[in-house]
Amino acid sequence: MNNKAIFPFTVLCLISLLFVFSSACSPKQKAHAKDSMDSTQDKVNTKNTTMSNQNLEKATFGAGCFWCIEAVFQRLEGVDTVISGYTGGQTENPTYKEICTGTTGHAEVAQITYNPEIISFDELLEVFWATHDPTTLNRQGNDIGTQYRSAVFYHNEEQKEKAEFYMKRLTEEKVFDRPIVTEITPLGKFYEAENYHQNYYNNNKTQGYCAFIISPKVEKLKKVFPKKLKKEYAK
Template sequence: MKSIYSTVLTLIFFTISCNSNTTNKDNSHKEQLTQEQLETYETAYFASGCFWCVEAIFESVKGVKEVVSGYAGGKASTANYKLVSAGRTDHAEAVKVYYDAKVVSYKTLVKVFFGSHDPTTLNRQGPDAGRQYRSAIFYKNAKEKQIVETYINQLKKDKVFNGEITTEVVKYTAFYDAEGYHQDYEANNPNNPYIKGVSIPRLKRFQKKFPELLKKKAH
């Protein structure tokens, strides 16, 4: 009976995983900043499960100007969804966050990162399992590394999480943008089963936990 129950759960998780039900829906409704404008802002790189979820969370944070879904931390010299989802490149689904450092600090983004997922589940986040869904922070310099390590040490000291924090803290090397249909996926596909069952609830939990970090809604 136990094995049958486990099989059923696995099938349910698979049907609503980040690796299913992708569509090519246009996302041109979103106002886009030019690359020249984006380059005036700071960047940060994070991975904490399905990038559909992570992108939406960081997009909701004030001071964040743009979030791009993509791939980071792999051994291969290139990456695409087919290869990464099959675990063939060791890349993680990640996001590139463009942010205004005058409005939101890197430390606050690290707070958003740890406050919006479970960093104790090794190579897994919710229904998504595999190295591509690992928890990781890709620091660009010694200052960012110190901020991350200090924050993790404080989390451990305060015993914020019951389990061991498995987040990889590694030097940033390269980031590959995900395919166009992955960008703004949650906003563009609100009726997708995974978005309704996993992404939106995860976003709402974060928003409820940190209302002071959210962008003001336009009236």
């Protein structure tokens, strides 16, 4: 592993103060009630088709509500697609309704396809740990349950080594006041979530959860990582 790509931990400490303890989420089950009825609209995830598929790689993160994760990583330069889905559990072909029971073992995740020549896995990890609270077990704010756990589902040994290395450094540098509980585990089968979950924030910015929970995260992302943003999202 190339340790030269270590992100600045003093900066990350400041970032954490901006993000982590102001990112509490309210339960989103109510928000899904109407959206479930509208799922036939097939609000599919938009994809950037300008990149060559030859050099693209994937990363999969759990950090609470997948709407939040998706909205954050969609805005990064070098990211081609972000797909909301489920992984880490034992139930085959899980539905959102099943996931919400907390009994499937799956986490809500975002699977990110990115160009490593533009944005590295190290940089994705930087954004990952800076945009959620990795110290709360099985919850993000008021979204509570194993489906909301903090997790890096690694695709290869290099991703595993980097995730473990950075988590150790964050702990040693005491960037967070409490122990990091992020799960670092190999990616199992990934199940793409229902269509109405895809590209959710971009399609539903005025919806309550989006307006009050996700929009502030997106605005802070713009302030903290302005050089990492796609041009269309840098405004």
